[in-house]
Amino acid sequence: MTEQLRLAVIGAGAMGRDHIRYIQDDADARLVAIADPMPATEQVAKDAGVPWFADYQEMLECTALDGVVIASPNHLHVPMARETIKHGIPTLVEKPISDDLDDARAFAAEARVSGVPVLVGQHRRHNPKVRRAKEIIESGALGKIVTVAILYNLYKPDTYYDIPWRRQKGAGPILVNMVHDVDLMRYLIGEPVEIQGMSANAARGFEVEDSAVATVRFANGTLGTITLSDSAASPWNWESTARENPFFAPYDTDAYYIMGTKASLSLPRLHLFSHAGGVSDWTKPFVCEVQGVREGLPHRLQLKHFERVIRGEEAPLVTPEDAIKTLEVLNAVKRAADGGELVRL
Ligand SMILES: NC(=O)c1ccc[n+]([C@@H]2O[C@H](COP(=O)([O-])OP(=O)(O)OC[C@H]3O[C@@H](n4cnc5c(N)ncnc54)[C@H](O)[C@@H]3O)[C@@H](O)[C@H]2O)c1
Structure with a gap:
């Protein structure tokens, strides 16, 4: 059996909690941390048995991660993904990639140069x-x-x-x-x-x-x-x-x-x-x-694909460039x- 991938979720709202569940149910992945400044989400982390961080940057600094899922409000996707790729962590970022087209274009170029894979969560x-x-x-x-x-x-x-x-x-x-x-x-x-x-x-x-x-x-x-x-x-x-x-x-x-x-x-x-x-x-x-x-449930299949992306077995099916065309x-x-x-x- 391959080693379980260590994944964290940034943003434990409605969609983030779904991602948490999908990761918990997946035999090839392990949830290792949750970051969300909303105090109520500390309980989500407690229930999942993982550390909770109010500050996602702190989580990125002090947690060994193979991948990160970003499920925060739209305007935070790009600033957060900039940080995750700076740390060299493959990232699944929820759709839409951004609420700002120019910023999304700048980010797509940065991600390409970094070589860190970014998958956009167009789960369908x-x-x-x-x-x-x-x-x-x-x-x-x-x-x-x-x-x-x-x-x-x-x-x-x-x-x-x-x-x-x-x-x-x-x-x-x-x-x-x-x-x-x-x-x-x-x-x-x-x-x-x-x-x-x-x-x-x-x-x-x-x-x-x-x-x-x-x-x-x-x-x-x-x-x-x-x-x-x-x-x-x-x-x-x-x-x-x-x-x-x-x-x-x-x-x-x-x-x-x-x-x-x-x-x-x-x-x-x-x-x-x-x-x-x-x-x-x-x-x-x-x-x-x-x-x-x-x-097959697309969110779960998307997670399997993200795992293969992290392992270097597949290229992201939906890249930032692709998501930009949609935007x-x-x-x-x-x-x-x-x-x-x-x-x-
Ligand atoms: N692919 C899908 O099927 C699907 C479905 C629903 C939502 N979404 C996407 O997921 C994202 C979240 O939507 P939602 O409905 O879950 O919103 P939500 O408001 O329920 O959750 C967002 C969470 O992000 C947290 N957050 C805010 N600032 C943060 C920060 N600095 N660091 C970490 N966490 C922070 C909030 O506290 C909140 O818990 C949106 O981009 C939305 O488009 C995708």
């Missing part, structure tokens, strides 16, 4: 269903992809917004949630070149938006839409449909629709629709083939929504 890419969808698309089974429609509409409890940073600039569902949809959209369809958008805060009235829509033109000619709201009581979102996290009650429907000239695919159920006889003909009935995949699209959505213009990337 590790979902076996997403991997299968990519294979189906690349096989040409859909023909030319003409349109894509992505839905992310759910109702976050009002208490979610009791935490101030979530209401303020630098947070909001475009950065916090659409980041996943844009990342998958880029992974599955290609790079966007033009964006139009609108956003609204009419449901909650906070500084950040609660709803947004974006229309996208891709370099390959595909057109797409993303419809997002965290104030809509609807099952048409990845969390309710993908069964990635038992916290969300599952509902058997889809959230992504990818339409091609030969066939169309919906996710996460992986329903592949084509006309009977295999030739597109609107007089023919549809056949729906359900594509099977092995199950550029999100910034374009925001600019388009704020200014009402068409944004070219």
Whole structure:
């Protein structure tokens, strides 16, 4: 058996506690420290049986670590990751890589020069269903992809917004949630070149938006839409449909629709629709083939990947450079929504 990797978590909030659990459950890793200035998180460390640090820098100074997971508020990701790479520690940093594009670009260059691997926590890419969808698309089974429609509409409890940073600039569902949809959209369809958008805060009235829509033109000619709201009581979102996290009650429907000239695919159920006889003909009935995949929880698969990255066996699946491209699209959505213009990337 290989030696267990010594991992620490910076930021023991909602997501950080999930990471803590995944590490504790993993046979190849060992949680060795937690850093979070919030006094209540001392108990999280006590429960986990590891030292607690109010100051993450102190933790980095005095703990032997093979890897660090950063799950702090978005604006702290880059400053913290700068410190972890300064210490030469491979880092899994939560999405979005930053709330500041220029800073993210500067950091990506620093990380590249340092040679210390940095993996960005776009966990959905590790979902076996997403991997299968990519294979189906690349096989040409859909023909030319003409349109894509992505839905992310759910109702976050009002208490979610009791935490101030979530209401303020630098947070909001475009950065916090659409980041996943844009990342998958880029992974599955290609790079966007033009964006139009609108956003609204009419449901909650906070500084950040609660709803947004974006229309996208891709370099390959595909057109797409993303419809997002965290104030809509609807099952048409990845969390309710993908069964990635038992916290969300599952509902058997889809959230992504990818339409091609030969066939169309919906996710996460992986329903592949084509006309009977295999030739597109609107007089023919549809056949729906359900594509099977092995199950696997993406956050846990992401941790396994991070371990292989630490061991030098794999390169990070989502690099800072890759995450920056996603951030550029999100910034374009925001600019388009704020200014009402068409944004070219
Ligand atoms: N990949 C996913 O599925 C997923 C899901 C939810 C959130 N996230 C991401 O995880 C991050 C955290 O989100 P959350 O919902 O857990 O937020 P949260 O507010 O619940 O937790 C953030 C934690 O960071 C701590 N923190 C603040 N300053 C710190 C510092 N200087 N040093 C160490 N810790 C510090 C806070 O005290 C808090 O406990 C965000 O970037 C979010 O986008 C990812």
